[in-house]
Amino acid sequence: MSSIDQTSRPRSRQSLDADRLLTLACVGLPLIGLILFFAYPMVIVFLRSITVADGYGxxxxxxxxxxxxxxxxxxxxxxxxxxxxxxxxxxxxxxxxxxxxxxxxxxxxxxxxxxxxxxxxxxxxxxxxxxxxxxxxxxxxxxxxxxxxxxxxxxxxxxxxxxxxxxxxxxxxxxxxxxxxxxxxxxxxxxxxxxxxxxxxxxxxxxxxxxxxxxxxxxxxxxxxxxxxxxxxxxxxxxxxxxxxxxxxxxxxxxxxxxxxxxxxxxxxxxxxxxxxxxxxxxxxxxxxxxPSFSPLRDLSIATVSLLICAGIVAVIGIVIYASFVKLWPYNMSFSFKHYNITLAGGYSSLWMTIVVSLGASVGGTIAVFMLGLGLRRLPQALAQPIQILAAMPAAVPGMVLGLAYILTFNSTATPLYLLYGTAALIAIINFYHYHTQGFLTVITGFRQLPPALEEASGSLGAGLGRTARDIVVPFVAPMLVSVFFFLFMRSMVTLSAVVFLTTPNLSVAAVTIMRLDDAGLTSQAAAFSTCVMAVVCVAILSMRITLALIGRRSRNKGMA
Amino acid sequence: MYLTVRDATKTYGTFTALDRVSIEIEKGEFVCLLGPSGCGKTTLLRLIAGLTELDGGEITLEEVALSDLPARKRGFGIVFQSYSLFPNMSVAENIGYGLKIRNVPSSEIAARVTELLELVKLPQVANKLPGQLSGGQQQRIALARAIAVDPRVLLLDEPLSALDAKVRATLRDEIRQVQRSLEIPTLMVTHDQEEALALADKIICMNHGIVVQAGTPEDLYHRPATRFVAEFMGSSNLLSAEDVAKFYPDLLATRPASTETYLACIRPEQIELIPAEDGTATVRSMSFLGNLQRLEVDSPTGPLLVETHGRPCCCTGDKVHLSIASQDCTWVLDDADQPKAIPA
Missing domain, CATH: 1.10.3720.10 (MetI-like)
Structure with missing residues (x-):
């Protein structure tokens, strides 16, 4: 083996290579986020559970x-x-x-x-x-x-x-x-x-x-x-x-x-x-x-059951929308907009806040999972695997527990992270990490379909990592990124469990407002607010469909030209 | 020497993919890396391309070490088995991509793309997407993309393996033609010995992470150094020295004086069959392959494979004499148990 020892590895100069720095940043930044906003709060919640009057126990x-x-x-x-x-x-x-x-x-x-x-x-x-x-x-x-x-x-x-x-x-x-x-x-x-x-x-x-x-x-x-x-x-x-x-x-x-x-x-x-x-x-x-070919007994019975289930779903959701437009449920069923005049403190401000928070979570989150996916491809398996496991862990944590972990971590003056407490940014962050796993796995699936040879070919032609990411990787995984973006947006719009602890009288989100309205006996206003949230989410779905269709058409048109 | 690999070593955990491999490529030369799957040939190509890192050894291009140069700065062209055209770019954009990265003016790129499309005989497809082309067409575009930037070395990683037989044969000739006319030093990985014989100026035959033999196609076919090369490059009959001494003593003259085990290698077409009533061998079976017949013959040394051209000389069950000229016998090292490198 002596000849191998003699030919040492002259790697020092390569460690300063721009691509390596970029890979490091791609993995490092999301990883710091995962540690700071997921792993660390989870450790805190565990420590608090064993904190008793005289230390731990x-x-x-x-x-x-x-x-x-x-x-x-x-x-x-x-x-x-x-x-x-x-x-x-x-x-x-x-x-x-x-x-x-x-x-x-x-x-x-x-x-x-x-x-x-x-x-x-x-x-x-x-x-x-x-x-x-x-x-x-x-x-x-x-x-x-x-x-x-x-x-x-x-x-x-x-x-x-x-x-x-x-x-x-x-x-x-x-x-x-x-x-x-x-x-x-x-x-x-x-x-x-x-x-x-x-x-x-x-x-x-x-x-x-x-x-x-x-x-x-x-x-x-x-x-x-x-x-x-x-x-x-x-x-x-x-x-x-x-x-x-x-x-x-x-x-x-x-x-x-x-x-x-x-x-x-x-x-x-x-x-x-x-x-x-x-x-x-x-x-x-x-x-x-x-x-499948038509088989009357099987198909008609299953179609009937399916239709009944669908009717039930439509009734449950539909009645909320209907009730929001009724003057005085159930006594005066005439049409009225009056429940849309939200009387609880703050009115619609929490709806706008939720939209802003959801946009923040989806923009930041999509960028973060993309960077992580891009970087992990370039890490050796032994390094990439533990990070992948960490990235897939948030799905196992109930929103309530994550929310509790956040309040314990960020409402403590022990660390500078306290600055985030009570801000919309923290709500966007918890929404992203709450749904991190699904977003991450979607992007990873997209990356798996991208043949490594494409990036290698681009590299051999002289493109650096940044250029390859822009010209080859992003166009390839674009549909996946669009899905992740809208998934994070829609989940952030409707989630309740993770954020319920983090809202304050001045900073609330839509789902919490609906719960408060219902608690206060303003059920019709709760229905009206729910209808508004559903409208926003429907607009989001529509936008997603249009975006995906445009991406699809663009690539098809190109071939026709 | 243009491109030199010296003592290249690569291990994955406990598996040694390459063990102190040294090869050389001259300017304008077409070199084939040939070997069974898992022999390390693709690893070697990826090391040269800069897509995999070297564990030990050195790669130099015109006496300059490449080790610290990432793939994108080596200025090589590469073609993969899987075509790997960028699916979101048109054919023209694919071919022009390397030039665009080098900030070549778009008018020059357009001219170069047109020229290359002519070269690979696909002038009509510039605006198509890769998905709209057949496999053979995609591989032609991949070749055009690789040579668009005037690469210092062209690397081909089993470029023909995914294609069907007819397309493979045509494209093989075209690759050779393009390489000859542009005189780009080329290294191609293949497991197909016929492809290597047809294309290469030099074949480097690998097994178990080492170079077993390097030389011209004629060298490797007619003068294989080891049993592995003899068996990998076409069919051969291998006879032990004892059997040769007993039945074909004339052939012993060329046997190397060595303590290692050598076998006599005789190619099937170099055995002459002479039908005779008192023949020592019997034709056991015969298959007709159009331009030649392949016969299995039971001989005193065991079954032999024989190929004859022209009209069949005998039928199944016939008794025959076997004649082998002494210059047609090559003595090969028996490396069946342990791969051994033969100094080039």
Missing amino acids: IGNYTEVLGSAGFWRATRHSLTMGGATTALSVFLGFILAQGLYRCAFRGKWLIRGIIVLPLLAPSLVQALGLIFLLGRNGVISRALGIEIEIYGFWGLLIANTLYALPQAVMIIGAALVLLDARTYEAAEVMGASPWRQFRDLTLPAARFGILNAAFVCFTITITDFGNAAVIGGDYSVLATEIYSQVVGQRNFNMGAVVGIMLLLPTVISYSIERQAMKRQQAGQTTGQVAYQ
Whole structure:
């Protein structure tokens, strides 16, 4: 080996190369952000959970574990999570089966309707249910019966509506991958449609179903909006944290409950990631898409069920919009704009603030995940992997816990980070890190499709990293970046759980205002405000569609010229 | 010497991709790196391009060390197996990209692009997007893009492997023609020995991260140095020295005096079959390949592969005598267990 030792590595000059500096900045800046605004607050929340009067100890834990209220909330959270998961995966499978394995018209309508709950703050489903089934609800009054909508059943329906779009998308993604040729082979071998479903569809979709179950479970037990509005006395862990922190100003106990809520979500998320990998591993290349042919019994029954579910979603969302235009619900149903005159302090200022915050989160966030994706490609695997794991971690942290971590970290004068406390910037930051994982994974998926040879070819032709990024990488991943931008914008517009602790009387966001209006008994104004938020999100979706279409057309037109 | 690689070493963890490899390319020369997959040939090409970092050794171009120069400053042209045209740019923009980076005025770029499109015989496609071209067309554009900047060295990484047989043959000839007319020193990686034989001025045959033999195509085919080269470059019959001594004693004269194991290598077309009632060998099977026949013959030393041109001399089951001229026998080092480098 002596000859290798003699030829040493003259790397010193290269370390000052502009491309290396740029790579370092691309990885370094987002990494500092992740550490400062995710890892560090999470450490703080953990430390606070073990902070007792005389230093550190497990006193808080024993106190929480000894309280009946905590166990009731845990039991409720797990029951609610399980029930919602079962219901949304079951309905989601039917809807996905209808969309991808059946032949009937109007699928675009179903696709459009099932994602409606994602366009509004989660408490809108709860509001809608109250307008439909509450004491003054149209259905209760029409039937002349008293339905107790506050509590388990109301929360179950609201949560299911909220989790359903995720279930349909994940299961649908698994179903769409099934190869038509395996079905043709089964057909030729004499397998009945039912056998084909049992022996081919179900086994192939099992990871998708598993994955959907964990996602629905996580969404449900971490959701705060629905539980706050329609949960009533049915306390869950998310509302328990809120009452500990906001009600009793007991931050250490809130931190303990937060850590306890973190356990199931972390477990659920890690299993989900594994399931995802297994599903991807099962994919083959060059498959033939399945083209369903009309089968009356199967298609008509599934279409009917799908239509009923969609009608339910439209009713719940629609009634909120309708109620916002009614003079005095439910006594005087004449048309009126008066609820749009928001009387709560601040009026619409929180809506404008939310738009500004959302723009900040989406612009900054898109740039950050792009830089990270670009830089990670140029790092050795051993370095890139831990950063990738860190970047994918925020999804396992419930918004309530992240929000609590932020208030504990940034409302402390111990570090200069205190300067951020109470600013809109911090709300934009928490929104970005709350949804960091989804944005990051989308960009990484885009980068995976970019062949390394393209960048190498550009490099060999003389282009530096900056130039390659501008001329080759950005045009290639542009659709992905647009999606990430609007995803972050829309989530920031409607999120409640992460920001609920960070708002102040002078600085509020839309979802918190809706909750306050509802708390104050101004339900119709809450509906009006929700309608405004949904309008903004719809405009955002429209803009995204137009942008993506323009990108698509631009590249197509070029070929025609 | 124009481009020199001396003692290049590259390891990935415990795997040694390249072990002190030295090669040389002269001005205007077309060199093929030939070897099975995993032999280190692509790693070597990427080291020369500057896309992978050297662990040890040195690469020099006209006596200037390249090690500290990033890929974009080396001024090389590279063509990949996967075409790798920029999908968002038109054909003309792709070809002109390197010139644009060098701030060449756009009128000059346009003229150069037109000229190159003529050269690769695709004058009509300037405004098309790469996705609208066939594989063979895309690879022609990739070649045009690589040579647009007058590269100091042209690097081709299995440029023909993704194409179907007919396109491959045409493009092979065109690459050779373009390279000859522009006299660009070229290094091509391939695992296809036929491609290497047809294109190269010099073939560098690699295995297990070392250079096994380097030389002209004729050298490697007719005078393989080791068993690996003999078997990789076409088919060959390998006989042990004991068998040769017993059945073909004339061939022993050229056997090198060495303690290492050498085998006699005889190419299938260099065995003459003489039909005879008292023949020591029997024709076991025969396949007709158009311009030639391939025969499997059972001989006292075991099965032999024989190729004959013209009309078939015998049929399956015939008894034959085997005749081998002594100049047609090459003694090769038996490197079956352990790869061994032969000094060039």
